[in-house]
Amino acid sequence: MKNKIISIVIASIVLVVGVLGFKIFTTKNVEETSVYSEKSYIFNKIKNETLANIIDDATSQIHKGPGPSPEKIAYITIDDGPSKYTNEILDVLKKNNIKATFFMIEGNMKKHKEEVKNVQKEGHSVGFHSVSHDIKQLYKSPEATLKEFDTCNNTFYNITGDVSKLIRLPYGSKPYMPDESHNILDKNGYLMWDWNLDTEDWRATTDKIVSNVLYYGRDRQHLVVLMHEKEQTVKALDGMIKILKERGYTILPITEYTKPRNFWDKNL
Numbered sequence: 001m002k003n004k005i006i007s008i009v010i011a012s013i014v015l016v017v018g019v020l021g022f023k024i025f026t027t028k029n030v031e032e033t034s035v036y037s038e039k040s041y042i043f044n045k046i047k048n049e050t051l052a053n054i055i056d057d058a059t060s061q062i063h064k065g066p067g068p069s070p071e072k073i074a075y076i077t078i079d080d081g082p083s084k085y086t087n088e089i090l091d092v093l094k095k096n097n098i099k100a101t102f103f104m105i106e107g108n109m110k111k112h113k114e115e116v117k118n119v120q121k122e123g124h125s126v127g128f129h130s131v132s133h134d135i136k137q138l139y140k141s142p143e144a145t146l147k148e149f150d151t152c153n154n155t156f157y158n159i160t161g162d163v164s165k166l167i168r169l170p171y172g173s174k175p176y177m178p179d180e181s182h183n184i185l186d187k188n189g190y191l192m193w194d195w196n197l198d199t200e201d202w203r204a205t206t207d208k209i210v211s212n213v214l215y216y217g218r219d220r221q222h223l224v225v226l227m228h229e230k231e232q233t234v235k236a237l238d239g240m241i242k243i244l245k246e247r248g249y250t251i252l253p254i255t256e257y258t259k260p261r262n263f264w265d266k267n268l
């Protein structure tokens with residue numbers, strides 16, 4: 001089977017090179033400049049992609065098949081960072097080969113720029129968690145609400161050159177957020193995420209966090225797990241991930257293509 005695939009791949013490459021070569025040959029006298037550019041294209045292609053690489057690529061494409069469509073999905077979301085714990089959290093995630101979502105506070109991004117870059121470099125998702133983390137300031141007016149998340153985006157852009165539409169409101173999108181604030185965020189394309197599994201990690205011991213996941217996480221197809229950048233959370237993370245995997249969850253990062261789940265839309 002493998003030999004057959006490889007010979008098909010080699011045959012295709014020979015055919016493509018042959019066709020391109022023939023094209024160069026036949027257009028040679030017509031237009032010198034285009035011949036030159038086609039020649040250098042082929043030269044660069046061969047230089048950059050050795051035969052082994054091309055075969056590797058082709059076989060991995062063949063083996064890839066259709067993407068997985070997991071039935072049980074868990075999103076691990078981590079609020080209030082980045083912090084002095086971010087790098088440790090990243091290590092645990094890497095060890096387990098999973099990606100999470102970090103909802104960052106603007107001031108903490110400025111204080112921990114390297115951590116912001118590390119989170120992004122390692123392929124995790126970044127969203128924002130306001131500037132003030134204070135519902136009185138955040139909801140002073142709809143403009144004030146929007147401004148806080150735009151400010152987060154500016155700071156994130158200055159650090160990484162990237163932007164994000166993912167947000168988590170401090171204390172959740174209900175019951176504190178007024179309609180006007182919700183509407184202006186919505187109109188500006190921000191994607192609101194709440195949770196359906198509160199680990200209560202900000203006040204729980206490591207053991208309690210793990211048992212909260214065991215208890216509150218049962219019988220749900222989709223989990224949005226709420227966590228914070230705390231010492232006890234870092235210690236609980238590995239055990240938590242183990243439980244989720246044992247229960248058959250595929251752990252994924254939230255992206256801008258994921259349909260937002262929040263208290264407002266009652267779809268958690």
Ligand SMILES: [Zn+2]
Nearest residue numbers: 079080170171
């Ligand atoms: Zn928070």
